[in-house]
Amino acid sequence: QVQLVESGGGLVKPGGSLRLSCAASGFSFSDYSMSWIRQAPGKGLECVSYITSSGSTTHYADSVKGRFTVSRDNAKNSLYLQMNSLRVEDTAVYYCATTIGAPGTGALDVWGQGTTVTVSS
Amino acid sequence: IQMTQSPSSLSASVGDKVTITCRASQTISSYLNWYQKKPGKAPNLLIYGASSLQSGVPSRFSGSGSGTDFTLTISSLQPEDFATYYCQQTYSALEGTFGQGTKLEIK
Numbered sequence: 001q002v003q004l005v006e007s008g009g010g011l012v013k014p015g016g017s018l019r020l021s022c023a024a025s026g027f028s029f030s031d032y033s034m035s036w037i038r039q040a041p042g043k044g045l046e047c048v049s050y051i052t053s054s055g056s057t058t059h060y061a062d063s064v065k066g067r068f069t070v071s072r073d074n075a076k077n078s079l080y081l082q083m084n085s086l087r088v089e090d091t092a093v094y095y096c097a098t099t100i101g102a103p104g105t106g107a108l109d110v111w112g113q114g115t116t117v118t119v120s121s
Numbered sequence: 122i123q124m125t126q127s128p129s130s131l132s133a134s135v136g137d138k139v140t141i142t143c144r145a146s147q148t149i150s151s152y153l154n155w156y157q158k159k160p161g162k163a164p165n166l167l168i169y170g171a172s173s174l175q176s177g178v179p180s181r182f183s184g185s186g187s188g189t190d191f192t193l194t195i196s197s198l199q200p201e202d203f204a205t206y207y208c209q210q211t212y213s214a215l216e217g218t219f220g221q222g223t224k225l226e227i228k
Contacts, residue, residue, distance in 0.1 A: 107209075
C-alpha cells in the first residue's frame with residue numbers, strides 16, 4: 001500500500017544540525033512532487049519545503065530559507081530534509097506528504113506519521 | 122498568499138451544522154483544500170479543489186467557494202468530528218500556505 005515513513009528526528013542543541021528522511025513505498029515515487037510540513041507545539045501547520053518530482057525545483061518557507069535543504073533520491077525512493085543552524089522555534093513534528101489521488105490540485109492526500117524534532121539546550 | 126480562517130475556535134454539539142470560512146489574500150481559483158487534524162495524528166485530507174470530497178470521507182463534509190472566499194460545512198456533527206480544521210491554498214503549489222486553523226470543541 002501507499003506509505004511514507006519519516007525518520008531522523010531527535011533532540012539537538014540550538015545551532016546544531018539534523019537530517020530527516022522519508023521513505024516512500026507503494027507508488028512510483030519519481031513521478032510525484034513532495035512536501036515537508038511541520039507543526040510546532042500548540043501551533044498550526046506550516047509548509048516548510050517543496051520539491052518537484054525530478055528535484056529540479058525547490059521552495060522554502062521564509063522561516064527556514066538558507067538553513068534547510070530539501071533533496072531526493074528517486075533511485076532509493078527517499079526524500080530528505082537537511083536542517084542546519086537549528087533554532088528553538090524549529091521544534092515541531094515534521095511530516096512528509098504528497099499528492100497522489102487528486103492530481104493537478106496539489107492537495108496532500110498521503111502523509112507520513114511524522115517525526116519529532118526538539119531543539120533545546 | 123495569506124490564508125485567514127474564521128472562527129479560530131468554535132463550540133458545538135453533536136448533531137449541529139457547522140460552517141468554517143477561509144479567505145485568501147488574492148484569488149486562488151478553486152485551489153483550496155481542507156484538512157482535519159487530531160492530536161498525535163497526521164492531517165487528513167477532507168476536501169480538495171474547493172468542493173471535491175476525498176475518497177472515504179463522510180458525505181456530511183462539504184466544501185464550497187471560489188476566488189477568495191471558501192467554506193467548509195459539516196452538516197451534522199458526530200463525536201469523531203471534534204478536531205482542528207485547516208484550509209490550504211495550492212494555487213501557488215510551491216508555497217502551499219495553510220490557514221491558522223479552527224479548533225472545533227464540544228459544547
